[in-house]
Amino acid sequence: MKKLLCLMLLLNLLLVTGGTPLSADPRSDYENYVSSYNAYRNAVNEKKPATEILELLNAYQGAKATYEGALNRQTTPVQTQTTTTQQQTVAAGSTAINPADSEVTSATRTRLPVGLQRILDQLWSDSGHKSPDQPMKLLSTFIDSNSNSQYADVARYELAKAYELLKEDEQAAAKVLNQIGRSNPNSRLAVMAKERINYLNAGKQYKQWKQSLTNTYGVSQESYAKYRNTSWLAFPVKVTRWIGYAGKLFNFNKTQDDFVKFQVWYEEMGAKFVPTVEINFDRFKVANGTSNENSQVSLFYSNSQAWYSRWKTVNEARHSIDVQYFIMEKDIFGYSLLGALLKKAKDGLKIRLLLDARGTKQLTRKLLGQDLLQELTEYPNVQVKVFNPAHSNLITMFKDPRKLIASNHDKIIVVDGEYSIIGGRNVS
Secondary structure: OHHHHHHHHHHHHHHHHOOOOOOOOHHHHHHHHHHHHHHHHHHHHOOOOHHHHHHHHHHHHHHHHHHHHHHHHHHOOOOOOOOOHHHHOOOOOOOOOOOOOHHHHHHHOOOOOHHHHHHHHHHOOHHHHHOOHHHHHHHHHHHHHOOOOOOHHHHHHHHHHHHHHHOOOHHHHHHHHOOOOOOOOOOHHHHHHHHHHHHHHHHHHHHHHHHHHHHHHHHHHHHHHHHHOOOHHHHHHHHHHHHHHHHHHHHHHHHHHHHHHHHHHHHHHOHHHOOOHHHHHHHOOOHHHOOOOOOOOOOOOOHHHHHHHHHHHHHOOOOEEEEEEOOOOOOHHHHHHHHHHHHHHHOOOEEEEEEEOOOOHHHHOOOOOOHHHHHHHOOOOEEEEEEOOHHHHHHHOOOOHHHHOOOOOOOEEEEOOOEEEEOOOOOO
16 A cells, blocks of 8 residues: 555656756756866867867757756746647657747747748758848748748748848838737837837947047047147147047046947847857958958967967068067066067068057166067067057157057967958067
8 A cells, every 4th residue: 555655646746847857956957067068178178189078069059059058948838738739740859949049949939830941940950041032032032921920920020130131121121020020019029129129220320420420530639730830839729629629538437438328228229139250251342342251260269379379470480470468577488479470480481579668668668678679670570569669759749748558468479471460469
């Protein structure tokens, strides 16, 4: 009798939990997810064999999927729905909307018909990014044929995204977004469509703010030019024009502060609508009317990886090296880069080096500091420049007080006119 009661209790427990595996612990899944990622990252940084890196990548992706599944089991409410004819047409093997589109995934939380899913897969593929007309046409056909379907608004939302991100036609995107939610104006997709319309409208204001900032800056520069070109012999006129310039500069600074506040608000609003990295890259305008499919871009997260890439690129230079940095000190990193440049200078490469007077004051100051650069400057194929040195701006400070604090914060290496390393990291 006791065994029977225990068996019934166990069956009831399984029914209540919905058959959720006992191992579905988000905390342990998260720890496994993090550890597998760290193992994969370390293998990449340590230049492990490709087969080992691939195995660790697969393990990391599997752990990530398990963790996300555990979260979904905790956060997604269980809904009991009557199966309709429309729902029966959804294939068991179809997948949800592209996980990258978090706004749609959270809005629908349902499976899609096979035909619609295939259209979306085609639209948001690499080839679809470059040639979206055909899948967009198929989406329009699906909407016309299934205007009363629960999936019509999903198709409309994806079509609006395509107009905005792939065709850069925000007016057409807003027109399609306005059609979402007519049958259910309180649906999640309808709310998100309204939010996206507000974001598109804010984008227009963003352009207006930038134009206003450009205009006020131009006015302040014109006023400053008048002040600077006025002789000190006309002292009253010069003072008057300086006061006028100060007022214009104050107006520019206020406009700039207001623009920054708007920009923060605008970016917070658009956080959920940020496209993928691939789409952002595709939206960059091609320089000089030409493109090069062989160009590659890499992002370095670790300092050691970033430093190694700079050192390796400089040491493999064949023709020219252009370098400019804000901070380079008399430490192992500064010495290493200068040593690499000196070696290439002896090999006859054209070298141009631009350093900031404040960020590299130990190397560039007039007294007791330039010995490390002097040997470089002795080569006819080398140019070394210092931005805004202190001994020169002391002379001009009365003409332009801004020069006292002006600095060059660029961090750039260009090798052979083909390879470039840019970013926020200094040398030291």
